[in-house]
Amino acid sequence: MRALTATLAAACRKLDAEPIVRVRIADTPLEAPRLDLTQLYSEASLDTYHDAAVAKDGSLVRARATGGRLYMQRVTTPTTASQWSTWTDLTAATAAPVAIAADSLTAAVIVYYVSGTQIRYSESLDYGATWSADALVHDPGAPIVGLAADGRYGYQATVFAAVNAGAGVNYVARAYWTGAAWAWDPGAANRTAIDGIGVGRDSTAPNAYCYLVIADGTTPRISYQEHDGINWQGGAVIIQAGASSPYDYAHPRLLHQRPADSLDRHCLTLVERCSAPAYQRALISFTPVRWWLSETVPWDHTTTYGVVILRTASWWYLIQSDRAHRAPAYTGASGQLLDVSQDAVTTIAAVEQLNHGGELLIELDNSAGTYATAGQAGALRPLRTGSQLALGLGYRTTGVEYIWTSTWWIRQIGFADRGARGTGALRITCIDTAAWHELLRARRQYQWSGDSLGSIIQKAWWCVCGEASGSPSGNMALTVPQFSVQAGASWGAAARRLVESSGLDLRFTTAAAVTAGVGLTSVDPEVIDHAQGASAYSYGPATHPILSGVYMQSGQIAGHVDVVGLDLLGRWLDWSRILDQWRDLPRTVIDRSLDAQAEVDTRATYEGLRLQADEDLGLIVARVNPGLQVGDVIDLTDSRAGLAATLRHVREIRTRYNRSSRPHFDQEIRLGGIAT
């Protein structure tokens, strides 16, 4: 349960406390930025090798290699289209990869390019306005198929190069400036068919690792490696196509950006190439872990050479060799964040369910046409599908006190016009995080081998909460041989399977630390024991009055669970139930990923406890408790029903607020049993 202050807890228990309702809507729907892109320029199709970087003064420096020449560009005023289409012919260059690194501490910018089999560079000491004569970095004597430059951060300049030295002996090398000359570290010649590399670095730890993403492999893939300045480390496959599939991947790029808005995400872009149907398309992903790629957004302009994502203080830039777009970074400014005054909120009807999605309807008074431009450019822009909505509930105490309850996502906006009465309403229908998670589907098939349930669930839920660290529960330490999510399958369903097989429940709430109620880190996943533990809150005449109640006693009949693992049987028996009913009604669960006796025994216990608790044991209606969450264990006292601090768990909460002729501010709390 979310914590209540003493004054708020006291107000919950009074029948005449004045309700407080807060509605805040942000145009940041997911745990990744929603790029509200505007095209800055485009030119006749000139898709070619290119790169871009942000110089320390904020100007954008671009390079592209075409027609045997290297062209440079510096954009100081991004809204001036002519700056994007004006190029400076710098020098001769092969049609091959180019890379730019901008020093975050000085005015230095370096461009690396290819001439024949040579890697060459030119340096600017004035943010890309003028360039030095070009010079040699290294000549590996073989074609160069990838370049990725690392910003210097006041240290040694570094460029990674992918060299095609022959089938099976391709390699990714590192060249770095020693202060007097370029050193060449060729690394291991153990790669095949390299088709581009990208490099990123954690901007909060500039002396730490370089993160490499590499398109290679006879079975096409994007792989990941780290370089600590001395050695190659780590390694993972980010995405891999099936052998002989029509898919291939190229030109990966990685940006790690951690600006002031606390967006702790890595931006990975790559080109997905498919022969049937034929297309070459950039995929863009914002991921909390550099080697996870489970949510991608396709870019709608064909490109062979990919897109560069850049971030300045105020803008996201998406740059192709022949076009550029930008979107404002989320700052909470007008047009991105909308606070709805309590006066405008006429109706709230919310349904939250344990382990299942919930729904919310909010009506705002639109009698004066206040919201006629909902969703359109301007202050009401956040009122559109996909925006995040925070709902705060509370009471007036010594001041205004409320708690951000769950986070909701807007599904639809509509208008109810009651012309005869001269009134109207804006209707906002929303779904909660669990329902949003249920809607998100796997774009492709995912298969993990030898991973723990706790690790897998983070890969399933990060797309709605961004959480990607630590084990959610000791119950989820079990490592399974295989776990897969089929293409088109729901991420929410996969997460539910993982928690339910671990004797747990999954719920989402607004992170207590996020005082604004919305934002990219606002959703907190909570994994809790199913229907177990001490009471978190009391309802009854001496505590929180129950306005009405229906109390059902347990009708559990079954008391027997068999779990069949890999040639193993785990059995759970509820003797009191079996002897009371004088029946043995087994429920069988088959899970052949369980391959040890202890695993089937533990799973049988989890299933048995769930069997005990998953009953509909009635409901109560009470004044709103803004701290209450589904999954909480509460106790009830009602002498007429013979209840004295009797434990129940909360299966569902229906919250109602209405300030019309029959005002409501109450919750219908549906009850379940307790696992003993």
Next chain:
Amino acid sequence: MSQIARGILRAFDAPSSTATLEVIGSPDAYLTAVPVNRGLAVAELVAGRIVLLILFDEHNPADAMVTGVF
């Protein structure tokens, strides 16, 4: 929950009687090491054939079987 699905056979390993499959709907990523009905004619298990797949557990590809090829 069990599922019945169509797949395209991409590779068959006779000694282990397992297959690499493209489950229809996931053209870029394949399911690997899926057990194959040992009664099926090996000569028919060639890449590109459509197969009938039963996933006894939709989240555990090892708990599945290729039951038919056509």
